[in-house]
Each structure stands twice: as structure tokens, then as C-alpha cells.
Amino acid sequence: MKMWLLSVLLPGLMLTANACSPADEPIKTEEPTPIPDPEPEPNPDPQPSGGRALVVYFSCTNTTKGIAERIVEATDAVIWRIEPEVAYTSEDLNYNNSSSRANREQNDPAARPAIKGKCENLADYDVVFLGYPIWWSKAPKVIFSFLESHDLTGKTIVPFCTSHSSGIGSSDSDLHRLAAGAVWQPGRRFSGNESKETIEDWIESMNLNFNNTNTGVFDLSTGTNGNAPTVKLSSGYDMPILGLGTYSLHGATCINSVKSALAAGFRKIDTASIYGNEEEVGQGVRESGVPREEIFVTTKLYPNQFSNPEAAIEECLRKLDIGYIDLMLLHHPGTNDVKAYKAMEKYVAAGKIRSIGVSCYYVKEIDEFLPNVDIKPVLVQNEIHPYYQDTEVVKHLHDLGIVVEAWYPLGGRGHQKELLSDPVLSEIAASHNKSVVQVILRWDLQRGVVAIPGSSNPDHIKENISIFDFSLTDDEMVRIAALNRNEKHDWY
Numbered sequence: 141m142k143m144w145l146l147s148v149l150l151p152g153l154m155l156t157a158n159a160c161s162p163a164d165e166p167i168k169t170e171e172p173t174p175i176p177d178p179e180p181e182p183n184p185d186p187q188p189s190g191g192r193a194l195v196v197y198f199s200c201t202n203t204t205k206g207i208a209e210r211i212v213e214a215t216d217a218v219i220w221r222i223e224p225e226v227a228y229t230s231e232d233l234n235y236n237n238s239s240s241r242a243n244r245e246q247n248d249p250a251a252r253p254a255i256k257g258k259c260e261n262l263a264d265y266d267v268v269f270l271g272y273p274i275w276w277s278k279a280p281k282v283i284f285s286f287l288e289s290h291d292l293t294g295k296t297i298v299p300f301c302t303s304h305s306s307g308i309g310s311s312d313s314d315l316h317r318l319a320a321g322a323v324w325q326p327g328r329r330f331s332g333n334e335s336k337e338t339i340e341d342w343i344e345s346m347n348l349n350f351n352n353t354n355t356g357v358f359d360l361s362t363g364t365n366g367n368a369p370t371v372k373l374s375s376g377y378d379m380p381i382l383g384l385g386t387y388s389l390h391g392a393t394c395i396n397s398v399k400s401a402l403a404a405g406f407r408k409i410d411t412a413s414i415y416g417n418e419e420e421v422g423q424g425v426r427e428s429g430v431p432r433e434e435i436f437v438t439t440k441l442y443p444n445q446f447s448n449p450e451a452a453i454e455e456c457l458r459k460l461d462i463g464y465i466d467l468m469l470l471h472h473p474g475t476n477d478v479k480a481y482k483a484m485e486k487y488v489a490a491g492k493i494r495s496i497g498v499s500c501y502y503v504k505e506i507d508e509f510l511p512n513v514d515i516k517p518v519l520v521q522n523e524i525h526p527y528y529q530d531t532e533v534v535k536h537l538h539d540l541g542i543v544v545e546a547w548y549p550l551g552g553r554g555h556q557k558e559l560l561s562d563p564v565l566s567e568i569a570a571s572h573n574k575s576v577v578q579v580i581l582r583w584d585l586q587r588g589v590v591a592i593p594g595s596s597n598p599d600h601i602k603e604n605i606s607i608f609d610f611s612l613t614d615d616e617m618v619r620i621a622a623l624n625r626n627e628k629h630d631w632y
Contacts, residue, residue, distance in 0.1 A: 193217035193348075196259060197271035198282050200228055203332040204271045204302045207339070211269050211300075214340045218265070222286050225254040235276070245281045252285045259290055266374075266541065267296045267348050268322075270315075274303040274329070279311045284318060293321030294516065294541030296348060296374055300328050321510040321540070323374050347376035356538035356588030363608035366405030371590070373518035374541055375488075375495040377466070379436050381585055382605060383408030385547065385594035390417050393596050398424025400598040402435065405605050410592045411460075412440035412471060413452065418459035425462050438467040440499060441484075443474025449483035457492060465493045469521060472500035472632045478512045485515050497521070499547070500632045502533050506540070521545040523552070524589055526580060527559060529624040538588060545590035550580060552629040564619055572610045575603060582607045583620050 193215045197208040205221070212219050232241035245251040262268075270286075272279045279301070297319060299312035312327030325346055330339070355371065358381050363369040368382040384401040386394055386409065394417045398409055402424070411421045418439060425435055437460065445452035456465060468484055470477050477498075487493040497517035501509060510516065520537050524530045524546035537544050551559035559565070560576045569579045577593070581604060584591040593604050612620070 192264070192266040193269065194259075194262070194265040194267070195219045195269040195271065196222060196286065197269075198222040198273070198280060198286075199271070199302075200233065200273060204273050206332060207300060207302055207330050207334060208269070208271050210334070210336050210339045211271075211343070213336065214343055215267075215269075217267075217269065220259045222282055223256040224282050225256050242275060242280075246276045246278060248281075251281045252288065253282045255282060255285050255289070259286075262290060262292070262295070263539075265295065267298060268292060269298045269300060271300045271302070272311075274301050274306050274308070274311060277306060277309050277311065279315060283315065287315060287318035291321075292319040293510065294374075294539070295319075296323045296325060298325045298327075298346065298348070300330060302332060303329050304331060316514055320513070321516060323516045324514065355541055355543050356534070358585055358588055360585055360608065360611070365606040365608050366602075368405070368407070368605060368608070371543055373467075373495050373543060374516060375518050377436075377494050377518075379467070379495075379519075379543070379590075380406070380408040381590045382406070382581065382607075383410050383436070383438075383590070383592040384601065385592040386411045386417055386421055387415055387547075387594055389415075389420070389594065389596055391420065394420035395424045395427070397596045397601070399428050401601050402428040402430045404598070404602045406601070407434055408436045408438070408592070410438045412442070412469075413445060413456060414440070414442040414471060418456060419461075422460035422462050425460075432462060435462075436466045437462060438469065439465060440469040440471040441480055442471045443477070446470075446474055446476035446480040449476075449480035452480075453483060453487055453493070464491065467495045467497060467519065468493050469496070469519070470498045473498075473505050473509075478509070481509075481513050485513065488515060495519070497542075502530075503536050506537065506542075510540075516540070517542055519543040519545055519590070521547055521592075523548045523628060523630055524584070525549055525551050525559060525629075526562070526565065526583070526620055526623045527551065527555070527625045527627045528629065529621065529626075531621075531624070534587070534589060543590060544588065545592060546584055547592060548629060549584055549591040549593050550577060555629045562623065564623060568612070568616050568619065572612075574607075574610060578603060578607045579612070579620075582610065582612055583617065586612055586617060 195208045195211050195217045197204050199205040208219060211217060234240045235243060245253060272283050301308050301311060308327040308329040316324050328342055358371060359369055368380045370378040370380050372378050384406050389397050398421055409421055411418050425437065439456050441449060441452050470480055484493055484496045488496060495518045496515060497519035499521040501520050520542055522530055522533060525548055534544050550556050565576045565579055569576045581591050581593060595601050595604065
């Protein structure tokens with residue numbers, strides 16, 4: 141009798157233990173039940189909540205659903221469930237059967253199970269949490285279907301999985317190529333009974349950018365003269381929206397300019413390898429008396445360094461001698477730019493560079509570049525001033541969730557005098573009892589563009605960061621917009 145009972149019960153127990161779990165993990169991934177979920181309610185289109193996060197998940201037996209709901213509680217996110225057009229049955233999930241549906245899909249690189257509907261309103265979200273159970277050490281192929289059918293360019297994707305004992309392994313990194321234009325955070329594995337506190341601690345540790353509703357809108361009300369507001373980059377770091385440019389500054393002049401800027405309240409300094417002044421910038425930072433962690437330093441690799449980027453990065457680190465680099469950019473497109481950027485990505489992983497981006501990349505350049513890299517640029521630095529407003533490019537980059545920064549904000553070599561004498565700008569400046577320079581810098585910030593004016597004059601430096609006690613009217617912004625000539629003042 142006992143033998144007969146075992147012969148009847150054992151197959152059912154084996155099926156239960158293996159539903160939704162890999163063959164090499166005898167204890168199943170999700171809540172043990174051989175019966176698939178009841179048909180779920182149709183997914184409504186996600187509606188924006190108080191935050192800017194969306195939780196997308198696939199779940200057979202509701203364990204992943206439970207983690208997803210706890211993330212929603214912690215982030216005030218919207219939730220959307222991935223549903224296959226053909227629901228999985230218990231036999232589909234039998235990993236002991238090599239011809240079961242799940243086995244066939246997981247072993248077929250081209251398998252893409254059709255999913256119901258499409259997640260709408262993605263433009264409303266900055267961060268997408270992506271959840272799934274581990275199937276045979278990988279993400280289910282229905283996750284591949286979701287990623288390939290939705291445009292997640294510019295989003296930050298945070299993968300999470302559920303498993304009894306398996307780690308997330310490479311299941312998350314295997315997905316990166318399917319949304320190459322997104323910023324991928326490292327994935328996290330959870331058991332089905334994780335506490336809300338554990339999930340909240342995990343989310344907090346990533347310093348995610350939930351409430352930056354638009355990279356092209358700065359909260360200027362938080363700024364005061366001598367204290368510029370910050371913008372949160374997609375890397376999670378805060379960056380001041382006004383800085384000191386150091387092009388053409390050398391020797392003691394550069395050192396003193398950096399120190400004067402930091403004394404005046406600037407906390408962002410811009411340099412580049414090709415400027416030949418990284419050592420002076422580093423010295424100015426070290427001698428300023430301002431704590432290193434309060435200062436944001438940007439440098440750049442020039443195209444003649446792209447062929448051996450590791451050596452170039454090490455040279456920047458050595459010359460600056462400030463411990464780490466807050467932001468490194470590619471100075472402009474060139475041969476081996478992807479190779480150089482991927483080297484920068486490795487230094488981000490090592491903690492020696494915190495954020496990375498590019499300079500002089502316009503619509504065509506950035507669209508061709510993004511699919512080839514893993515970390516979306518946090519910032520693009522382009523020539524922008526009232527005579528070259530780059531409006532289409534600025535909008536395109538903002539739509540991608542990329543911060544835009546202006547070099548030559550005052551017109552650049554040989555053109556500054558004309559711009560600063562412009563009658564429209566002069567009239568607006570007089571009405572506010574401000575200089576034309578201050579009006580231009582305020583115009584940049586009000587249209588969501590970071591500015592890095594250069595100067596070696598302490599009085600001018602102080603003037604440049606004293607632009608938070610006035611604002612331009614809508615009419616004044618329109619008048620300045622009308623000055624655009626599409627007149628570029630440099631070759632790239």
C-alpha cells in the first residue's frame with residue numbers, strides 16, 4: 141500500500157517542486173502550486189503617480205508580484221503586469237519534461253512569447269523596475285518580448301528577480317542589449333518573504349532619480365546668489381547647474397581662478413585633457429579649503445587619446461590628483477570613441493569615475509552612439525548661446541533624459557563682444573539692473589541648460605553666480621529665442 145501511494149504522489153510532488161524553477165534548483169522559485177494563476181484583470185494603462193517610477197513584472201504564481209507590490213509601496217510607483225497571450229499551464233512549467241513549453245523557450249535563443257497589450261505612457265517615467273522569476277538561471281523569454289516591444293531609451297532600469305536560492309547571476313546583464321539606450325542598474329534577487337524594510341533599504345542605496353520630472357526643467361527657486369541649485373544626473377549623482385569653465389586658463393592664473401570660483405560659491409569646475417591645465421585645476425581644488433566631496437569636477441578625453449583610453453584616463457586621474465573624477469566626457473566624436481567610452485564604463489564600475497557623458501554629439505551622433513554603449517551618457521556638452529540655440533538638439537537630448545550643458549555660453553572666441561553688445565540683450569539686462577552676461581546665463585538655466593562660463597577675474601566670477609535674485613519673463617525668453625541665427629562659432 142505504501143509503495144502504491146508513493147507511486148501516485150511522487151510525480152505530483154516533483155511537478156509542484158519544479159514549477160517556475162530551473163532544473164538545477166530542486167526547490168522551486170515561486171510559491172509552490174502546480175496550478176497557474178486565475179486569469180488576471182486586464183492591465184489598465186499606467187497612470188502617473190506622485191513619483192516617476194514604473195514597476196513592470198512577470199509572475200506565474202504571484203511571488204514576483206508580491207515583491208513588485210512592495211516596491212510600489214516604497215516608491216509610490218505605478219505597476220504593470222506582463223501577461224503572455226497564451227497563459228502558462230502547470231505542464232508548461234514542468235522542467236522535468238524536456239519538451240515542456242518553458243524548457244523549449246528557455247533553450248531557444250529566438251523564442252519570444254507574445255504578450256498581451258503594450259505598456260503605454262512610458263514617457264511619464266524615469267525609472268523602470270523590471271521583475272521576473274528565475275527560470276533555469278535566466279530571465280523568462282517573455283521578459284525579452286517586453287523589452288523588444290517597448291522603447292526604454294533614456295530610462296533607468298532596475299532588474300529584480302525572485303528565487304528560493306539561486307542568485308540573479310547573469311540574468312540581468314543578458315538583457316542589457318535589448319534596451320541599450322537605457323541606464324541599467326545592477327540587479328537584485330529576493331526570496332518571496334523579503335521584508336518591506338529590506339526592499340526600502342535596497343531602493344535607498346541606489347539613490348535613484350524618481351522626482352526629476354524633466355532633465356530640462358531646473359528648480360531655480362532653490363538657488364541663491366553664491367549657491368547654485370543642482371540637477372540629479374541619471375547616474376544618481378547631484379551636479380551644480382552652474383560652473384566655471386577653465387579653457388585657456390593656465391599656471392597660477394588657473395589655480396587662482398579655481399580658488400576664487402570655489403570661494404564665491406561655485407562647486408562645479410570644468411577642464412579637459414586638451415586644455416593642458418588638469419594639474420592646475422587639481423591644485424586649486426586641493427588648496428581651496430572646500431571639502432572634496434562638495435566639488436564636482438569634469439574633464440574630457442580628446443580623440444587622439446581614444447585609441448589607448450585606459451592610459452589617458454589614468455593620466456587624467458594622476459594630473460588632477462583629487463581621488464576620483466565626478467564626470468568624464470568624450471570631447472567630441474572620433475575614431476574609437478565607443479572603445480574609449482567603454483573604457484570609461486569600466487572606471488565607473490571601479491569607482492574611479494562617477495558619471496560619464498559626451499560633448500559635441502548632436503541628434504545623429506547620439507542616436508548612433510547609444511546602442512553601442514551600456515551606460516547612457518548623463519550629460520552632453522554642446523555649443524549653445526543666443527546666436528546658436530541648438531533648440532532641436534536640446535529637446536532631443538532632454539527627451540532622452542540627458543542633461544544638456546553649454547560651452548561657449550557667451551559666444552566664444554572672436555564673437556563675445558558682438559553678443560554682449562546685442563541691443564535686445566542690453567535692454568533686458570538694463571530692465572533687471574543686471575549685466576548682459578547675467579541675462580544670458582539666466583536664460584540658459586531657465587531653458588534647462590547648464591552653463592560653464594569661464595573667467596579669471598574674481599569680480600566677474602562672483603557676478604556669474606549672482607543670477608538667482610531675478611528671473612526673465614516669458615516675453616523676455618521669447619525675445620531672446622528670436623535672436624537665434626543658427627550661427628555656430630566653432631567647427632564641432
